[in-house]
Amino acid sequence: MAQSAAKPATAADVARFVAAAEKESLDFSVDNARVAWINATYITDDTDALAAQYGAKGTEMAVRFALDAARYQTVAGVSSELQRKLTILRTGITLPAPTTAGAATELNTIATRLQSAYGKGRGTLGGKEINGSDIEDEMGKTHTPAEYQEMWTSWHDRVGKPMKADFVREVEIANAGAKELGFPDVGAMWRSAYDMPPDDFAALTEKVWQEVKPLYDSLHCYTRTKLNEKYGDAVQAKTGPIRADLLGNMWAQEWGNIYPLVAPPGSGDLGYDITELLKAKNYDAVKMVKAGEAFYSSLGFAPLPATFWDRSQIVKPRDREVVCHASAWDVDNKDDLRIKMCTKVNADDFTTIHHELGHNYYQRAYNGQDALYLNGANDGFHEAIGDFVALSITPQYLVDIGLLDKAKVPSADKDIGLLLRQAMDKVAFLPFGLLIDRWRWNVFDGSIKPADYNTAWTEMRLRYQGIAPPSERGPDAFDPGAKYHVPGNVPYTRYFLARVLQFQFYQAACKLSGWKGPLHRCSFYGNKAVGEKLNAMLTLGASKPWPDALQQFTGSREMSGKALLAYFAPLKGWLDRQNKGKVCGW
Numbered sequence: 001m002a003q004s005a006a007k008p009a010t011a012a013d014v015a016r017f018v019a020a021a022e023k024e025s026l027d028f029s030v031d032n033a034r035v036a037w038i039n040a041t042y043i044t045d046d047t048d049a050l051a052a053q054y055g056a057k058g059t060e061m062a063v064r065f066a067l068d069a070a071r072y073q074t075v076a077g078v079s080s081e082l083q084r085k086l087t088i089l090r091t092g093i094t095l096p097a098p099t100t101a102g103a104a105t106e107l108n109t110i111a112t113r114l115q116s117a118y119g120k121g122r123g124t125l126g127g128k129e130i131n132g133s134d135i136e137d138e139m140g141k142t143h144t145p146a147e148y149q150e151m152w153t154s155w156h157d158r159v160g161k162p163m164k165a166d167f168v169r170e171v172e173i174a175n176a177g178a179k180e181l182g183f184p185d186v187g188a189m190w191r192s193a194y195d196m197p198p199d200d201f202a203a204l205t206e207k208v209w210q211e212v213k214p215l216y217d218s219l220h221c222y223t224r225t226k227l228n229e230k231y232g233d234a235v236q237a238k239t240g241p242i243r244a245d246l247l248g249n250m251w252a253q254e255w256g257n258i259y260p261l262v263a264p265p266g267s268g269d270l271g272y273d274i275t276e277l278l279k280a281k282n283y284d285a286v287k288m289v290k291a292g293e294a295f296y297s298s299l300g301f302a303p304l305p306a307t308f309w310d311r312s313q314i315v316k317p318r319d320r321e322v323v324c325h326a327s328a329w330d331v332d333n334k335d336d337l338r339i340k341m342c343t344k345v346n347a348d349d350f351t352t353i354h355h356e357l358g359h360n361y362y363q364r365a366y367n368g369q370d371a372l373y374l375n376g377a378n379d380g381f382h383e384a385i386g387d388f389v390a391l392s393i394t395p396q397y398l399v400d401i402g403l404l405d406k407a408k409v410p411s412a413d414k415d416i417g418l419l420l421r422q423a424m425d426k427v428a429f430l431p432f433g434l435l436i437d438r439w440r441w442n443v444f445d446g447s448i449k450p451a452d453y454n455t456a457w458t459e460m461r462l463r464y465q466g467i468a469p470p471s472e473r474g475p476d477a478f479d480p481g482a483k484y485h486v487p488g489n490v491p492y493t494r495y496f497l498a499r500v501l502q503f504q505f506y507q508a509a510c511k512l513s514g515w516k517g518p519l520h521r522c523s524f525y526g527n528k529a530v531g532e533k534l535n536a537m538l539t540l541g542a543s544k545p546w547p548d549a550l551q552q553f554t555g556s557r558e559m560s561g562k563a564l565l566a567y568f569a570p571l572k573g574w575l576d577r578q579n580k581g582k583v584c585g586w
Contacts, residue, residue: 011077018085021065022371026333032058033331039112040340041313043119043321048112055108062093063104066181085372088542091193092372095170095186095489096177107173110166114487117163119323121482123155132159133316133324133342140248140257140348145235149470152245156469160481167481168450170489171443178444187441190491194378195545202441204559205493208500209434211561212427215568218575219427220466221584223247223255226262241468241586244461251483252467253432256348256425263417264574270410270417272395274347277403285315285343291401292353295389296361299524299531304360305335316342325484326352328359333374334367351390358386366541375542377549380497385538388502388509391422397523419520419571426499427568431464433496436485438464440492454479466586501550503563508554509534519567 032054039051069089072078078086095111097104123135125147130138135151143151174186183189191198220242227236227246236243248257255262278288289312293304311331316324324342331338337360343349362385366374376382395418398404410418439460442448448456454477461467473479480486509530510522524530537553547557565572 009072009075011075011079011082014072014075014078014082014086017068017072018082018089018372021068021089022085025061025065026371028058028061030332033329037329037331037338037340040119040323040327041317043116043323048116052105052108052112055112056097056104059093059095059097059104059108062089063096063099063177063180065089066091066093066096067099070182084543085370087192088372090181091189093177093181093189094491095174096181096189097173098176098180100176103173103176107170107177110170110173111489114163114166114170114481114489115323118159118481118484118487120321121155121159123151123158125151131324133344136250137344137346139245139250145231145243145246145470148245152250152469153471155250156473156477156479156482160478161476162478163481163487164450164453164476164478167453167478167487175444185444185446187437187444190437190493191441195547205434205496208559208561209430209496212430212500212564215423215565215572216427216430217584218572218579219423220586221579221582222575223258223262223424223428225579225582227258230261239583239586241462241466243470244467245470247428247467251432252461252465253429254425255428256421259421259424262420262424264420266413270395270414270421271408272398272404272410274350274393274398274403275345277398278345278347278350281403283345285341285345285349288343288345288350289314289339289353289357291350292357294401295354295392295397295525296357296531298526299534300528301361301531301535302364304337304357307335308337308339308360311336312338313340314343325488326356328356328363330360330363330367333363333371335364337364351393354390354393355383355386358382358389361385362538365535365538366543368539369541369543373541373543377537377540377542377544377546378497379491379494380501381546381549383494383498384501384505385534387498388505391502391506392509392523392525394521394523396521397525400523400525415518415520415570416574419568422520423568423571426564429499430496433492433499435460435464436480436483436492439480440486451475462586497559500559500561500564503567504550504554504556504560505534507563507566518570 035050035054039047066089069086073086095107097107121132122129124130125135125138135155139148139151178186178189181189183192188198191201194201224236224242227242228238231246236246244252247255249255297303313322316322326341329338329340330336339356339360341349341352341356359382362376362382395404395409399406399409439448439457442456443453454473457480458469458473485492507519509524510519512530512533513524513527515522533553537549540549540552550559551557
């Protein structure tokens with residue numbers, strides 16, 4: 001499609017190219033989504049082969065568009081609208097293959113193999129094999145330190161370690177593809193998709209992390225003390241890093257499952273447990289999803305289509321291998337909305353449902369945009385929408401939907417408990433949300449060599465999270481592969497952005513709804529004014545730079561950790577009082 005040197009391209013050529021690219025990509029995306037759906041919900045050698053085939057086609061198409069877009073970027077007289085679309089085409093590939101014969105096929109075969117290896121992954125508990133969704137569940141339950149260690153080590157060894165050679169090759173191929181597109185490496189390409197130069201984006205995320213880090217440090221110090229009190233010095237020392245398997249989560253990314261262990265005396269018992277409330281009211285997986293839908297309906301959003309209920313995978317099928325990792329789908333870019341989950345009746349999945357549906361309502365809101373704008377303002381926005389709605393799962397909301405008895409709403413003296421419970425997930429996640437891509441950016445730019453992949457991972461986990469593995473990690477270990485988003489090739493900084501943006505959205509929604517009490521008690525459930533303003537932001541899709549979308553809903557163009565700090569301010573003061581006299585840091 002690119003013009004020859006003999007005939008310089010014109011703005012009209014660019015417009016024709018973009019229109020053709022949008023049509024071709026939109027047509028392809030529907031078939032590709034159907035194949036990907038079948039593969040994710042029915043893992044076999046045949047569906048793996050089909051997914052790899054379509055993945056290769058999609059990659060070749062996206063690379064072709066990106067190469068032409070790169071050539072067209074300097075054409076004179078091109079409108080800002082078309083320039084935006086050229087940038088989206090140039091940066092819209094997660095793993096670009098070079099134009100070398102067979103490269104796209106090899107890359108997609110590896111990518112499919114890695115994702116399937118994760119989906120089929122097994123760890124052990126008590127010497128018996130246990131699948132991915134079940135081992136995640138067990139990590140959040142009460143076990144001995146030896147059992148936690150067994151689950152953590154078996155999962156990392158059996159799932160991560162075998163992936164390393166494939167991952168090394170995948171990085172080589174994708175970097176070659178990124179260079180053809182004019183980027184130094186894949187990491188720089190990922191960072192170029194945020195309406196600012198790549199280095200500026202890295203600096204922005206670091207600035208926001210430094211804003212919120214003191215709160216994380218206080219939480220880490222307090223949590224380590226409680227773990228030491230429970231397990232003793234031999235298992236968890238009073239100083240230094242926290243043992244990674246003791247935090248109630250396979251990746252120590254969210255610590256909410258050990259809340260009972262750290263709950264403040266007196267105010268820590270909130271008087272209710274969402275898992276128990278769901279079971280007491282005879283909720284099953286479908287009823288939980290219906291509750292999530294009802295939240296969005298209360299803001300004025302139209303109900304989900306009937307096909308959502310017919311086509312979604314809400315519970316894990318008994319007869320086949322599936323990818324249980326929760327995800328939201330829009331198969332036809334119109335209204336074939338679906339979620340894919342292996343839902344269990346518990347608090348975590350109740351929250352996850354509210355989150356995943358946020359993707360679906362966002363997808364539907366922008367379905368009238370041009371093909372290249374069928375996306376969030378940035379990928380952090382897409383994650384933040386459901387997260388900020390889930391922040392509204394407050395005691396008042398639980399009363400409003402009939403899950404909690406009004407007489408059992410925790411009083412103000414329980415606020416520290418409520419905030420600590422939230423912080424164990426929201427604040428604990430922040431450094432993890434940042435480090436996965438920090439590690440990958442360094443892998444892509446070559447500053448972390450294959451021989452040092454695991455050592456660098458362990459060092460980065462220590463530096464950012466203050467955690468250490470529970471067992472010796474040999475040079476052949478590949479612990480990053482034990483986290484879905486690494487073999488799944490999903491950029492991860494979006495989740496860090498989402499953890500920050502959700503509080504900015506939440507604070508704005510609470511102001512709009514006229515909320516007067518403590519920020520963390522606010523629920524905007526049922527507020528149509530919030531829904532209307534939210535919808536105005538969602539319908540923009542990717543048609544405007546993300547600061548424009550942020551301003552549409554919050555009134556500010558600056559991403560900042562200040563709203564998060566305001567939400568947790570009472571907790572920060574309390575934690576610092578508890579930590580007095582302790583040696584914090586690691």
